[in-house]
Amino acid sequence: MYTTFTVDCVIFGFYEGELHVLLTERNEYPFKDWWALPGFFVNNDEEMEDAVKRILYENTGLKDVFLDQLYAFAGLKRHPQGRILTVAYYALLQLDKTKIKLKPVTSYMRQAKWFPLNKVPDLAFDHTTILKQSVEKLRRRIANTPIAFELLPDKFTLTQLQLVYESILGRELDKRNFRKKMINYGFLKELDEVQKGVAYRAARLYKLDKRKFLKQFQNTITF
Amino acid sequence: MYTTFTVDCVIFGFYEGELHVLLTERNEYPFKDWWALPGFFVNNDEEMEDAVKRILYENTGLKDVFLDQLYAFAGLKRHPQGRILTVAYYALLQLDKTKIKLKPVTSYMRQAKWFPLNKVPDLAFDHTTILKQSVEKLRRRIANTPIAFELLPDKFTLTQLQLVYESILGRELDKRNFRKKMINYGFLKELDEVQKGVAYRAARLYKLDKRKFLKQFQNTITF
DNA sequence: GAATATAGTGTATTTTTTACACTATTGAAA
DNA sequence: TTTCAATAGTGTAAAAAATACACTATATTC
Numbered sequence: 001m002y003t004t005f006t007v008d009c010v011i012f013g014f015y016e017g018e019l020h021v022l023l024t025e026r027n028e029y030p031f032k033d034w035w036a037l038p039g040f041f042v043n044n045d046e047e048m049e050d051a052v053k054r055i056l057y058e059n060t061g062l063k064d065v066f067l068d069q070l071y072a073f074a075g076l077k078r079h080p081q082g083r084i085l086t087v088a089y090y091a092l093l094q095l096d097k098t099k100i101k102l103k104p105v106t107s108y109m110r111q112a113k114w115f116p117l118n119k120v121p122d123l124a125f126d127h128t129t130i131l132k133q134s135v136e137k138l139r140r141r142i143a144n145t146p147i148a149f150e151l152l153p154d155k156f157t158l159t160q161l162q163l164v165y166e167s168i169l170g171r172e173l174d175k176r177n178f179r180k181k182m183i184n185y186g187f188l189k190e191l192d193e194v195q196k197g198v199a200y201r202a203a204r205l206y207k208l209d210k211r212k213f214l215k216q217f218q219n220t221i222t223f
Numbered sequence: 224m225y226t227t228f229t230v231d232c233v234i235f236g237f238y239e240g241e242l243h244v245l246l247t248e249r250n251e252y253p254f255k256d257w258w259a260l261p262g263f264f265v266n267n268d269e270e271m272e273d274a275v276k277r278i279l280y281e282n283t284g285l286k287d288v289f290l291d292q293l294y295a296f297a298g299l300k301r302h303p304q305g306r307i308l309t310v311a312y313y314a315l316l317q318l319d320k321t322k323i324k325l326k327p328v329t330s331y332m333r334q335a336k337w338f339p340l341n342k343v344p345d346l347a348f349d350h351t352t353i354l355k356q357s358v359e360k361l362r363r364r365i366a367n368t369p370i371a372f373e374l375l376p377d378k379f380t381l382t383q384l385q386l387v388y389e390s391i392l393g394r395e396l397d398k399r400n401f402r403k404k405m406i407n408y409g410f411l412k413e414l415d416e417v418q419k420g421v422a423y424r425a426a427r428l429y430k431l432d433k434r435k436f437l438k439q440f441q442n443t444i445t446f
Numbered sequence: 447g448a449a450t451a452t453a454g455t456g457t458a459t460t461t462t463t464t465a466c467a468c469t470a471t472t473g474a475a476a
Numbered sequence: 477t478t479t480c481a482a483t484a485g486t487g488t489a490a491a492a493a494a495t496a497c498a499c500t501a502t503a504t505t506c
Contacts (some may be wrong), residue, residue: 003228043224069294072310076270177464198473200472201485203485400494424502
């Protein structure tokens with residue numbers, strides 16, 4: 001009839017050509033010294049999604065990020081102290097937007113750190129399952145909905161966009177076919193601007209044309 | 224930190240060429256006399272999915288049905304008495320398997336009844352939203368995963384199968400293209416048996432070849 | 447045996463997806 | 477200032493998948 005109520009958040013960020021996930025190191029039993037997904041209790045007078053936003057803000061200093069509910073986990077054995085229901089969300093961050101300040105040390109959390117997806121250690125509780133499921137969901141989702149843009153800064157190159165797809169799908173894509181397809185969608189705005197600070201031919205920058213983008217995908221409901 | 228914990232279940236059944244949903248009429252405040260999704264509290268020592276199975280069994284007498292978690296709803300205002308978190312599931316029933324005995328009258332539930340999807344009245348709480356979302360999920364899901372079979376008896380005709388697709392997708396499909404595609408998948412077993420009791424040419428019956436079917440779709444994870 | 451109602455079938459066209467390799471441009475190093 | 481290194485940027489042909497479309501076959505009922 002009653003349960004403790006928490007939310008956990010799989011925070012994805014894309015940089016250096018790789019998808020990363022933000023983990024925190026626990027400083028409390030159970031699972032002291034283990035890495036875990038950022039999560040916390042939902043206050044009794046707080047909306048669930050606000051709790052997620054709070055966690056995100058506390059951990060990264062960012063607001064207005066892409067959020068999607070993943071799944072509710074309520075197993076009786078997921079926590080030694082009895083049932084703790086958690087609703088897992090995943091968040092996609094445009095890392096470049098601001099320099100992200102990672103959460104400082106607290107009594108219960110030693111540090112927060114970005115891990116490339118393939119270097120994530122074993123996690124506390126059932127968080128390995130949660131992470132795995134969110135990657136799978138992301139993978140299915142990116143095939144229908146261009147959520148890739150949620151992981152990129154406002155201005156990006158086509159190669160960066162392709163790298164996001166590749167790191168989520170876990171396979172390489174053909175450059176020419178990828179560009180042809182993306183440009184064909186018609187929601188990319190070609191800018192009169194190129195990349196800066198690279199030691200080779202600079203790539204053209206693109207922007208998402210949100211109006212055209214939404215028109216095309218307004219029927220793809222997110223939940 | 225704490226919340227009341229319930230599950231609600233959108234029970235889909237297919238008969239007479241139409242997708243139906245099972246609703247119960249409330250006999251208790253709030254929303255007395257309104258129709259609602261079957262749902263109930265999750266006992267403190269009970270696994271969430273077992274609670275859903277319990278509701279299904281109590282309402283229909285069926286076990287071993289297809290179940291999939293839809294979404295967790297936890298809005299502070301969804302219930303007048305304060306937050307009641309509900310995890311919504313949807314179930315697909317093979318109605319023909321057994322004659323279904325609908326739940327008898329109880330103190331809190333006057334009756335249970337099948338409604339064709341387009342004749343569902345306004346529902347209690349946020350159940351209209353829940354129902355709408357599950358139809359949308361079903362629609363997205365049927366495009367990738369052949370869950371259609373979960374709604375049909377063991378032996379079925381291609382026309383029945385097509386009707387399931389059409390009623391979930393909400394549009395008509397081309398008969399020849401549909402058959403071509405389904406047969407091409409290779410997981411339909413053609414039986415030496417035809418429909419009985421129809422006043423016209425009897426259609427051939429088919430069966431799902433579960434082995435081939437699973438081989439093809441084992442990578443499509445369900446959650 | 448005529449009427450009715452649904453079953454069952456094939457081909458041509460269009461669209462989408464895939465496979466594939468070279469030239470262009472920039473900054474850095476020699 | 478030339479060369480090197482690194483990535484940007486581009487088109488075409490073939491294969492596969494999706495779509496459009498209409499008639500004959502068969503069982504039942506009257």
